[in-house]
Amino acid sequence: MKRCSFVILVCFTFMISGCNNTQSFNVPKTDQPMAIVAHVKKQEITFLDVVQNQVLGSEDSHFLITEMVSIENGTIVATSQSEDSLLLYNIEKRSVSPFLKLNQGLTAIQYDQTSRNLFVTDIVNDQVHQIDMKREELVQSIEVDSYPTDLEFGFDELFVLSGERNHVTVTDLKLQTTLQTFPVLERPSGMYYDGENLWIGGHGSFGELNKRILAYDPNTGREVNEIEVGLMPIDFFGDRNSPYFYVLCHGDHGLYKVNKETNEVEDVIEVGQNPNFVTGNEDRLFVTNLDGNSLSIIDRHSFELIEEVPVATGPYAIILLED
Template identity: 55%
Template sequence: MKRSIFIVLIGLIMSLSGCDEQHFNTPKTDDPFLIISHVKESTLTFVDINKKKVIFSEESRSPLSDMVNIGGGKVIATSQSEDFLMLFDMNERISRPLLKLNQGLTAIHYEPTLHLLFVADIMKDKIHIIDVDKEEVIKSMKVGSFPTDLQVANGTLFVLNGDSNDVTVIDIKQQKVVAAFPVLERPAGMYVDGDYLWIGGHGSFGNLNKSVFVYSLKTGKFVEEIDVGLMPVAFFGDDYSPFLYVVCHGDHAVYKVHKETKEIIDSVEVGQNPNYISGNEEGLFVTNLDSDTVSFIDRDSFELVEELRVPAGPYAIVLEE
């Protein structure tokens, strides 16, 4: 489904009235809130987490592929319809182009200890390594075809390539590709946990995937296959619990999996075509692309507590607490 999302984004190319600094509204609150991008329109939506209500929506220049919080109230975003990264400063209430690259920018990952930003580029099949402080590209590296997901662990960048069906392994310090290994057809979604790399995806058109595949971080060798729902495409996990949460957009559900035992503990139905998940200590937040909603899930009970209507095509989530 991610591939179709990217096609929609490219089809929604929008011309800017100018690449200068622009002002936008941000919530005047000390309460935690979500920032949600939309792929069907050029919108950012701000959602009050405690009240589970939309605060307001704001124009975002263009549909955004992914967003990442770099601290200090600053969010960096990618858009496939623009040839630059965008910076949103929540404190100054301005947005501006951060760095010009090219169109086709998808996934983005920030490493705060290194002050490095990693950006996936599906037009050139590259990963761009960016110094955030200097706002400049350190290096651009060739990877597999159609890179769509990024994860970092132990000084290593893992790049999931959606068309070549493999993972590129990059040593960050050496800025060098050190390995690659094959995965399932049309992969999507990746999570690093301890010694393992969890990977989901769509599978072949004639045999859609219903499993999560676990690989060794050190060797890239297959370790285990875990049966979940139809087409697992996104993951969320943290230090608050021993569980990994898996979004399966084929059956519109989130699965709760124990990271050590690899057992499915529970599942909960969400909106139509979920694609993105985030969370905090109390709850999980899932955007549903086709029902235009955000699902709120209580982590303790693992029950759906709210299905909130938002503008069309909600996708990426940034949590501001």
């Protein structure tokens, strides 16, 4: 095993920015669960009632958001490649503040509820940062292969996808040891861990666009399976309780339903133009359509389109607030 190269930051703590850096935004009044959509073409967030499938309103987000994650109690942490800090959105207080200054180029983000640690990829320094959200401080950073763009949790591991080198780095959740590094397909995008194997999608080589998702054994790095799906699979959604996971292909505007046991595509549904993100709950799936300016809502049980909801231009990242 290769030891990681650490950047330990001693006594380097940034608390949430003060009132001078805090900006406000309106939040619609509702008792229903909401989806929040960030728009990449302008500084805007859209609030959607996920019971009635209705847009409740759109507001100035004050930043162009790359990705978001829900922490707890209506708190959202977001990244923006153009900002040198993480962004803290407080839905209850209707405020957003720059939080924990790092540098520009922050991309993917994942939150571990058990340890209350946040993990963020950094494409400028080719690192993954670990942040203790309870203490609101940077714990440490680990160097990975160039241009890390995606994160995925295993049981006790963190998978880091590096798009420039076409590699995955496997590390423990304390970022103490690199357990494995292995090559994957060209121009990779999106990861999903099914409890045994790590599935990866992507655009494929130039001149021969990819129509497959590949499964890798994270212990050995060996490619163990592949499934043919649509053109350019770039995002996944699944959970531990369902026998299915879902693959979003933005080349043919399709969402594919894959059986975990048989490793076969059971169904496909067409969504809007140039879809980029998929998420869901027990009953529904939600897809943002970047060029379609819409949100596709799909019944998870029947796998039928419930509604395609028009939203503001350039919908991108999406999270659900259902507490």
